[in-house]
Amino acid sequence: MTLSTAPVAHKRRWAGLAVLSASLLLVVMDMTILNVALPAISASLRPDAIQLLWMVDVYSLVLAGLLVTVSALGDRWGRKRMLLTGFGVFGLASVLVMWAESPGAVIAVRALLGVGGAMIMPSTLSMIRALFTDSRERATALGVWAAMAAVGGALGPILGGFLVENFSWHAAFLVNVPVMAVAVLAGLFLLPESRNPRPGRWDALGTVLSIVGMVGLVYSIKHFAKDGLTDPTALVSLAVGALALTWFVLRSLRRPDPLLEVRLFRSGPFTSGVLAALTTSIAMAAMMLLMAQWMQLVQGYTPLETGVRLLPTAATALIVSPLAPAMAERIGARTVLAGGLVVAGLGFLVLFAAPLVYGWVALALLLIGAGMGSLAIASAVIMSGAPLEKAGSAAAIEETSYEVGGVLGVAVLGSVAAAVYRAALPYTGTRAEVVRESIGGALDVAATLGAQGARLAEQAKVAFGDSIAMTGAVGAVLMLLAAAAVWKLTPRTLDIGAAHH
Structure with missing residues (x-):
């Protein structure tokens, strides 16, 4: 393919990949940093067992629940716009940690980080699909993207361990703020806007079903692990999740413009x-x-x-x-x-x-x-x-x-x-x-x-x-x-x- 037909100038698309990779690195790091910071948070805030469970769980519950909806919104509203909003939400939540002095406040901040993460993660992938129209280049770009995810998973505990040992558990979250600020500025200049040209009608019921289904599924798996296979809360949660997801899939298969392309x-x-x-x-x-x-x-x-x-x-x-x-x-x-x-x-x-x-x-x-x-x-x-x-x-x-x-x-x-x-x-x-x-x-x-x-x-x-x-x-x-x-x-x-x- 010739460069003149490329939607993004040659140098800019690799610089754009750097922005996308750095943001993914942070989101993945954030998932692992908490594991290291938990003992310090527990010692400082004394959460009970339920609060501790929610501190760990709420991030992945919100993230999993919103992924489908946010991706479909990004296809319509603009993937770049969704990504930059995600950067903003993630940065804001990381600043709010400074005022989190109770278990409830930490849970709320983690939920907000989950919202930001749900906006960032699928957007980085679909933006790479839009940035790199040449499929060989795209395969290389996705290789770099996957490497960043792996590095984020490994750096999280090291950076988290260093910050918690030398500063306080708040510092483990604050590290996100400068990177997100740079990512917003760089993203504004380096990333092109892309969206689905024929988005179709928004599926409100599908949105509710996908959120209820994913949250129900993830919540039930977590509770089966903790309380055993006969735990009534987990069983009800699994039944609700499975029902909602089955309905969602059948609905997606019937619609010409589904929220998620199950086909x-x-x-x-x-x-x-x-x-x-x-x-x-x-x-x-x-x-x-x-x-x-x-x-x-x-x-x-x-x-x-x-x-x-x-x-x-x-x-x-x-x-x-x-x-x-x-x-x-x-x-x-x-x-x-x-x-x-x-x-x-x-x-x-x-x-x-x-x-x-x-x-x-x-x-x-x-x-x-x-x-x-x-x-x-x-x-x-x-x-x-x-x-x-x-x-x-x-x-x-x-x-x-x-x-x-x-x-x-x-x-x-x-x-x-x-x-x-x-x-x-x-x-x-x-x-x-x-x-x-x-x-x-x-x-x-x-x-x-x-x-x-x-x-x-x-x-x-x-x-x-x-x-x-x-x-x-x-x-x-x-x-x-x-x-x-x-x-x-x-x-x-x-x-x-x-x-x-």
Whole structure:
């Protein structure tokens, strides 16, 4: 394609990609920073168990609930406008943290961050689809985008750990403000406006159904993980979510201009890209959660030391992501996509089969990161399978799969880990319920018990090691099953460099 027909001047579109990548980096970092800041927030504000749960959950509930609606709005209202508004909301919420002196205020700020995140995340993806009309360039740009997401996930705990240790937990949020201010200014000049030329009528009922369905689904998964499969709140929430989502999908299939283009799933490559994104997200979220606990509670590292030791995943993802499109040109997108899942699966296998010491853990993290990196192709496959006017729908589906995958990972694999931990710890003494609830609880109780406590702490650490090994086995099986499905769904001849205009 010639530059004269390109909608964005050659240099400006790469500068535009830098703005989009930086904003995505921050949103992903923000998800992980909270994990590190939580102990400090708890110590300072003394939230009860329900408030603590909401502090963690509200961000992903709001984000997941709004993704579909905000993407459809962006297609109509203008994706650039939506993105810049998202930057503003995210920056504002980060400033408001300064006045958050109660658990309720922190929950409100996290909800507002979720609104900003929902505006930013799908907009960055659909803007890349609009910025890069040449499909080879677009594959490279999406590789860079995916690398930034991986780096954000790794930098969050390091930066969060540093800020919490040296300043206060407020500082972990304030770091967003200058970046968002720069992103708004740069975005105004560097990003072109793009929207769907034929948006059709707004679907009010569809909007309500998508929000109720996604929030119900995410809320129920989180509560099943915490309270077990018979928890009535979670069961009701799941029923409402499933009903709303089924109605939403049927409605979307019947309408000529649906809120979300569900028909994209008729494409095998599109479905395989979404499946790869979902599976990777499940595996990554569970792994990071368990590894962060193992390093801090079992190995005794500080939050900052833990963040640094989790770096192998981001480092390999950062190297492999931008190379993935070139690898796909050589050996085929199908091989890279399924191969990435197999490599990540091998990483989980290491956790299952090898002794639980940092050397082996680092190898597992390297393999998981390399597998993640090659999944930069998933974004290219998803976006190449969607026409430009449906870019918002494709981006919303991809982002939703990442978001739901993250929640599922913590809930499902986290529950497997918790069940194995409880089964491996035959403790019936003082405060047995607390001890068997989590390793953190066990170590707290052990600290009060003297000589008997030392034995309990040792038993708890061994049980937690068993739970990591079992989660590794489940994660490996999950990744390998997904690899087989992706191999079957993706055509051998799929070329993500073939132009889709």
